[in-house]
Amino acid sequence: MDYQDALQIAAQQVLALKGHTIDVLTIKRPTEVQGAVELAKIVSKLSPIIGNLLEYAVVGYLNSAHAWQPGCKWIRQDPGFPDTILQGMNEPQPGIEIKTWFPLATEITARFRDSQTAFQFNQTKVALLCWLPEYVIAGQPKIIDVWIGNALDVAQARDKHYHAPPHYVVLEPEDTSTRTRNLQQTNCTGLKFQGNPTQLRKAQTLVKSWGKAGLTYKTDPRYQARLRELTRQFPYRPDTNFSKMDRIVLSSLEEFKSNVMETLFLDRTIQQWLDSLERVDLQTLVTLVASS
Known part of the structure; x- marks a missing residue:
């Protein structure tokens, strides 16, 4: 078996x-x-x-x-x-x-x-x-x-449903593989955009620079690094319903x-x-x- x-x-x-x-x-x-x-x-x-x-x-x-x-x-x-x-x-x-x-x-x-x-x-x-x-x-x-x-x-259904940068971003957990099992992180986070209209336009420009594929959720480190840069540059808040x-x-x-x-x-x-x-x-x- x-x-x-x-x-x-x-x-x-x-x-x-x-x-x-x-x-x-x-x-x-x-x-x-x-x-x-x-x-x-x-x-x-x-x-x-x-x-x-x-x-x-x-x-x-x-x-x-x-x-x-x-x-x-x-x-x-x-x-x-x-x-x-x-x-x-x-x-x-x-x-x-x-x-x-x-x-x-x-x-x-x-x-x-x-x-x-x-x-x-x-x-x-x-x-x-x-x-x-x-x-x-x-x-x-x-x-x-x-x-x-x-x-x-x-x-996959969850990430596809929620992820819509820059309005909504799903982030993978940080790499905690070196920690003991009880301290390892496996949970994703959902973040909602909280900026003003000017900030939103700038965020949209940044996301557009990623190309059409940039809107599709991916778990690879390169794409996640882009998302983390986006959330560092603009205000986001955790979504309690995520x-x-x-x-x-x-x-x-x-x-x-x-x-x-x-x-x-x-x-x-x-x-x-x-x-x-x-x-x-x-x-x-x-x-x-x-x-x-």
């Missing part, structure tokens, strides 16, 4: 989690309508906690669902990228970056900042697990659907998001549940109260 075989097997296992309820945490069902109203307001705040618990649970599931070759097991890297790797396999080690999405929140808030250069062997997958409590606002987390893609595709999965504009991920919101869950689409909870629809909330 090589690393690509291992990745394919692991990806199929994660996809098979669709429809499963994961026993990591249980939210008690409300017994009256006002309790449902209050719970609907705060359930999204549990998303980061449950997301971390789901990530941990997936690692255990990967090890139990398949007999990996002797000496190999999936381990969680915390901190570290990706979230889980198949320890014991020769380089390049296959890995999965696990993201979670609670669709009753505003958007997919998970980020993907890692550089394209980290995936030169296409050895990493990204898994996005969409979950809801089994009773919408209560119960155990249930996996509604799963999206899996290549980390390289996600990184690399959010919800804004990367990857076609398969966009289709996944749309399909999830149209998915039927307890006789309503998830979009209908979202709309009802946002307007605190009491007729809907009463259906979520536990019977006495």
Whole structure:
């Protein structure tokens, strides 16, 4: 088995989690309508906690669902990228970056900042697990659907979407290969132009001097040096929304998001549940109260 075989097997296992309820945490069902109203307001705040618990649970599931070759097991890297790797396999080690999405929140808030250069062997997958409590606002987390893609595709789509010099610049991390692993930088940065109209015209002239190919994002040192010179000459600020999965504009991920919101869950689409909870629809909330 090589690393690509291992990745394919692991990806199929994660996809098979669709429809499963994961026993990591249980939210008690409300017994009256006002309790449902209050719970609907705060359930999204549990998303980061449950997301971390789901990530941990997936690692255990990967090890139990398949007999990996002797000496190999999936381990969680915390901190570290990706979230889980198949320890014991020769380089390049296959890995999965696990993201979670609670669709009753505003958007997919998970980020993907890692550089394209980290995936030169296409050895990493990204898994996005969409979950809801089994009773919408209560119960155990249930996996509604799963999206899996290549980390390289996600990184390339992100850079293509954001990079538009001089208005917006994506920068590769500095070379930190000589540092210990925990101090190495792998994250890209998104910078927005903050200059005045005169500065913008000068910046546009500089970018134009790079030629037509200068607008296309590249990770090579020469191109990155040009970008760093641009950001030194003119004012830029970090973009706090850079690399959010919800804004990367990857076609398969966009289709996944749309399909999830149209998915039927307890006789309503998830979009209908979202709309009802946002307007605190009491007729809907009463259906979520536990019977006495």
